[in-house]
Amino acid sequence: MKKTVGLSGTRRDLLKSGAAAIGLAAVGLPVREAGAASILRPDVETASGQAMLHIYENAVRIMKDPKINTPPQPHSWTFQAYIHALPVDPKDPNSDGYTNGSPEFKQKIDQIYGVNPPEPVASWKKAALACWSTCPHGSPYFLPWHRWYMYYFEQVIRRVSGQKDFLLPYWAYGSSPTKSLQLPKAFQDKASPLYETIRGKGFTNPLNLTSQTQPMNENGYLGYPLVDYTGTLVTSQYYPADTGAKLYFPPSSGWYQYGYTGRTETQPHDNVHDGVGGLMGNVPTAAQDPIFYLHHCQIDHLWASWQNIYGYDTINFATGTGTDAQPTQAQWNAQVAYFVDGAGRLVKVGYQKVLDYRALGYGYDSYVPNPEGKPVAEAAAKVTLAAASTAAGQTTLSAKPDVEVGSGGATLTLTPPNADAKALTATQAQPKTLHLKNLRLRKRPPAPLYVFLNLPANTPAEVGGPYYLGPVSQFKLKSGGGASHAGHSGHGGHGVESASFAYDVETILQQQRQKGLWSGGPVTVTIAPAGQVGGAGDPALSIGSVELSN
Incomplete structure (x- = not known):
């Protein structure tokens, strides 16, 4: 039987009927939890990463307790997953999702929390109306929104676990064609709360990609060429973004017309979602799978690595009129997002303060270096080819x-x-x-x-x-x-x-x-x-x- 670390008191706090520990305060600026260490998020396969994974595993077990999920309290698994997307059916990988603010969305919230609930449920409902179903995909704001999401999710795990020094580990797929392309072992353990039954099929060999029949829950591999992120790091331009209308993926030259955010969102990001499959393969249900958060910690790790190469505030905003693929700085600055912090408070944040992850008090145990030489030359040639093709018409x-x-x-x-x-x-x-x-x-x-x-x-x-x-x-x-x-x-x-x-x-x-x-x-x-x-x-x-x- 696995040992639970420092959780019993937290469990009692979360399950108190008065729910004072998780009541929502007024909307405010982001607040870092007192006592949290400003240290480095680890690779999940390192000793530090395994220690953090154990804390995460125990926290997820508590967060999935039905007593705090019906209706969903802010620290529950349901509430946190619904920040990304509120699905029609959370266990159907073909489920549609509700749009925040739509009549259907509001009706669903009424079904979950009641029309005029008493406190503290009324505060939970207010938070859900503000922050559920707000993830942007095919968007110029894909990376900053998910950085904030991981930042506050990390705070929630600290609160639930009672471990103030917890740091979310990242899943370092794409670093090499090795077992890092498999789900970490805890996620394949049927006795673990990190296990998700509804996942897809992986490759039997990460390099010989002729058989994608091995279940990801049974040591299936992601395909290395599909999650290799080398090409994302060779551009110094943040935009254009992937807008979701016309899609390019490697090895097509059109992919090299994207800036860093567009490249990263398509490969490795989208390909990892498709590769894990099941709930992870669908925007509305993806955050139901516990591997989602380690995946997005890796996406943030890659962005931090890119920023270490090209600068922490290097964004080529549009001048004049912005577009869906390249907004102006004023359009960027006008964006706001809502989350729930570790203290249970609804917070309103902008994207100006999320660019420099160091100012948020965290870093990573290592960073991906600039891939120099041949990949850079190949990328430059493909950009030239793609631009010429586009200009000539077809x-x-x-x-x-x-x-x-x-x-x-x-x-x-x-x-x-x-x-x-x-x-x-x-x-x-x-x-x-x-x-x-x-x-x-x-x-x-x-x-x-x-x-x-x-x-x-x-x-x-x-x-x-x-x-x-x-x-x-x-x-x-x-x-x-x-x-x-x-x-x-x-x-x-x-x-x-x-x-x-x-x-x-x-x-x-x-x-x-x-x-x-x-x-x-x-x-x-x-x-x-x-x-x-x-x-x-x-x-x-x-x-x-x-x-x-x-």
């Missing part, structure tokens, strides 16, 4: 409308005009980009889907292999395509209704010709999970149009 060469893709995969054929071996030597006839336009998620498949070009029949679909184009990330996509409880563009705890994806094909077609893997003519597009492409399976994606352009 012409559709071949298109197939209304494509349905099942969880087992689908293959279609596109035939550019005069697409024979000779014609393809002419610049105007060469396909350069594959577009998946107006893609909608019907139901999340058991394993992520990827795009392959000219994949021969009975050939395993290998992520990173000679036929691979990139992932079809589903994390930001709202499932079902029905009436939405949400609103716009991945903000406020929900996904987007549809998105478009773009992939480079010019280079891969040239390489396939050189290797004798393709001799010109029609181009086949396969959208499937890694491994052997099987039958159609359950409906997964609806794509308005699959197009090749030059």
